[in-house]
Amino acid sequence: MSDRNAELGSLPPLLRVESVSKAFGGIQALHEVSFEVAPGTIHAVIGPNGAGKTTLFNIITGAYPPDEGGVVYAQQEVRGRKVHELVSLGIARTFQNVELFGNMSVLENVLVGQHVRTRCGFLGAIVRGPWVRREERQMREYSMELLEFVGLDGVADHRSSDLPFGWQRFLEIARALATRPHLLLLDEPASGLNAVETHRLGELLEEIRKRGVTLVLVEHDMSLTMGISDRILVLHQGKKLAEGTPREIQANEAVISAYLGKE
Amino acid sequence: MRNILFAVAILLAGLGISSPYHFQLLTFIGIHTLLALGLNMLMGYAGQISLGHAAFYGIGAYTTAILTAHFNWSPWLALPAALFLAVLIAFLVALPMLKLSGYYLGMGTLGFGMITYVLIREWSGFTGGDSGLVGIPPLEIGPVSLSSGRACFYVVWGTVVLGFIVCERLVNSRVGRALRAIHDSEQAACAMGINTAQLKISVFMLSAFLAALAGFLYAHLVSFISPNTFDFLTSIRIVTMVVIGGMASIWGSLLGATLITLLPEWLHIFSDYEMVVYGLVLMVIMIFLPQGLTRGLLDIYERSKRRAGVPSTTAKG
Structure with a gap:
């Protein structure tokens, strides 16, 4: 060391x-x-x-x-x-008391993490053109990669607040990594x-x-x-x-x- | 898929109904659905309360009414003007207001709603004041006048379907997820790099847009407007539609608007006790289905399925 x-x-x-x-x-x-x-x-x-x-x-x-x-x-x-x-x-962070988006799924939490690395806005979302769909697909793939990395890919569709506490900590780390810090x-x-x-x-x-x-x-x-x-x-x-x-x-x-x- | 079924249902309903009373009732339900949908994006998804939403409804209605009845504009020219004005005012109001939260935001928007109501009532040279504004022309597409009950029904519900598609796409996008994130934890949303202040202003503008659109349709379909339609009670009624129908649920806006519009019609039989029963119904719904009709009915459906021995589809972690 x-x-x-x-x-x-x-x-x-x-x-x-x-x-x-x-x-x-x-x-x-x-x-x-x-x-x-x-x-x-x-x-x-x-x-x-x-x-x-x-x-x-x-x-x-x-x-x-x-x-x-x-x-x-x-x-x-x-x-x-x-x-x-x-x-x-x-610069990314996690919180002492775990601050997940409790009403959203495990996958959605990590998707929100990619907010700053993606650019679809109001108009893009409404029109939903090819580049928006491509961006969305890439976001999902990268999120699943991160969930696999922390070992939560099996519960991607669960509500995040339903996870045991320890898993929530790992999810918070995956979400922070999604910002590509x-x-x-x-x-x-x-x-x-x-x-x-x-x-x-x-x-x-x-x-x-x-x-x-x-x-x-x-x-x-x-x-x-x-x-x-x-x-x-x-x-x-x-x-x-x-x-x-x-x-x-x-x-x-x-x-x-x-x-x-x-x- | 659901939206296609919805559109087909509307088409068939329009063909099947013949009574003008039913057309009028359904048209009002449609206008209320637009109002509830807009407020639901703000309240249900982004978690920001507005107790002055009737103001944007009124701004939409009065802008188009003044431009078409006083200045002989075509309604189709007045439409972008009404929407633009409402969105602009929403922006100016949101700028200082959305720094507030919780009760304080409620009080702030309440004040804004009251100021708008007083302006509409007192600025009688333009708005006709208490006696209202008459002579708003009906909508026309080329030579076809959209003044019949059926035409109004189709115009309004066509707009509702469009509104649903737009909001559904938004909710399931990067923007929608950011909104829901703000609702769950503003601190964490910030830590994900979401510009929460800017996003809250944007969604406030979106909900004002939908309210002004509802106001535009209302003015041209009814051809007469007066200040009382846009008062404090209307704001509260829109909030009630969202809460009863289901927060953060697009279809909840439809359910809530339907119930709140139909309930007074059904309760006529109670005559003097109408308002008492109305209040009781709302209380009972909130006590037994605190999540609103949509979530509540889905829960009951899932529970009955489980009781019947069918394994539930919603997994618990």
């Missing part, structure tokens, strides 16, 4: 967060947090509840702007861009999963990385995080406590006392 770090160290970072601060009312959710994510790596963000992890995600995806600092994605400043613009630039942010992807599903998730994330997608995940499951991450950022009360490889983090005194608990 250290080989990969050395090899990718020469490439410019895909994502650079530059001393970002954010306060809500009197609460300082983030305080001058900086870090970089090299392309093709898996980067984990850990920290106790309330450390500012989800706030960091929301700032990177454009849900709200930082009070101070900036976010540079693929060499361009994206601070102040709207969520849907960032999706078309290649370069950077995929996963908010606690393993929470609510059983041991078998967590293992399968680890394999899946490795495969996604091999397809060239850079991953940033917020995660509590230590075995998963330590096992697959190239680098780990530790947040504590809105501040960066440490950053490094899993081995460095495991040996870090400050992290051990603040997060893993003092013996």
Whole structure:
């Protein structure tokens, strides 16, 4: 894994967060947090509840702007861009509490994921000319490929809210992949999963990385995080406590006392 | 396929019916179906409420009425003008309004509906005010005047079939899926790259288009319009049609419009208690079929099939 770090160290970072601060009312959710994510790596963000992890995600995806600092994605400043613009630039995300389109089928959820990569509008839909039908067919084929990739092709026609919770998490990942992202942010992807599903998730994330997608995940499951991450950022009360490889983090005194608990 | 059957049914109904009363009733059902269809796209699919939809119905009707009765325009020239004006106003209203959601959007659209109603009533130089606007010419195709009961029936229901085809295609397209996505989770829809603000404005314009189209047909078929047709109660009645018929169901718009139009006709026998029974019927439907008639009847059908020992087609995950 250290080989990969050395090899990718020469490439410019895909994502650079530059001393970002954010306060809500009197609460300082983030305080001058900086870090970089090299392309093709898996980067984990850990920290106790309330450390500012989800706030960091929301700032990177454009849900709200930082009070101070900036976010540079693929060499361009994206601070102040709207969520849907960032999706078309290649930033996708999943949600901590799983936000599927519950009344729509599994397949339709993934079809919606391709929204920014397709272009049929009101008129196109009404006229339904040959190019619209072709686009629709290609969307369905690609969606089925993605469902097969996460192992849900057998339930494509089921209502998404009827799926067991673990499967919903995998569907959300397939839907995010449908936006064809370069950077995929996963908010606690393993929470609510059983041991078998967590293992399968680890394999899946490795495969996604091999397809060239850079991953940033917020995660509590230590075995998963330590096992697959190239680098780990530790947040504590809105501040960066440490950053490094899993081995460095495991040996870090400050992290051990603040997060893993003092013996 | 369903649409072809629907068109054939309309054709046969038009040939089979002879009573002017029945033609008139069916024509009104058709106009109400268009109104409900438009609101269903906004409410049922995109999840945005409008309590002022009669305003667009009125804008469609009064624009064509003023242009044809006062300025002697041909109705076919007045049609694009009426539609354009309604869609333009919808755009201007939606721009600030659709930032609101839930109850607040309801209040906002309610206010818009009331303002439009007051304008229609008070701007009497143009609209005739409370006494209404008379002398709207009937529709004509070449030398053929479409003023008979049967002709009106075919014009309106032909438009309904077209409206159904358009909306069905929309619902099952990239745009329709994005609309339903907004309804289920606006946050996730955003995270999929859907420009939710723009899409909500577009669907608001579409529903105004359909309401104005209904208003245009109404004005020319009845030849006399007055403000009361486009008041607050009409807006509520359109909402009721959508809810009773079934949200997010194109055929539900037809069912809801049919029931809400026919119910008062059937309830005449209760004379003084008419409105009481009317309210009771709506309450009973909502209590026992909260998803509306379409979904409710389908559920009952599926349950009876299961009881008969036939395995259900809807799989549960």
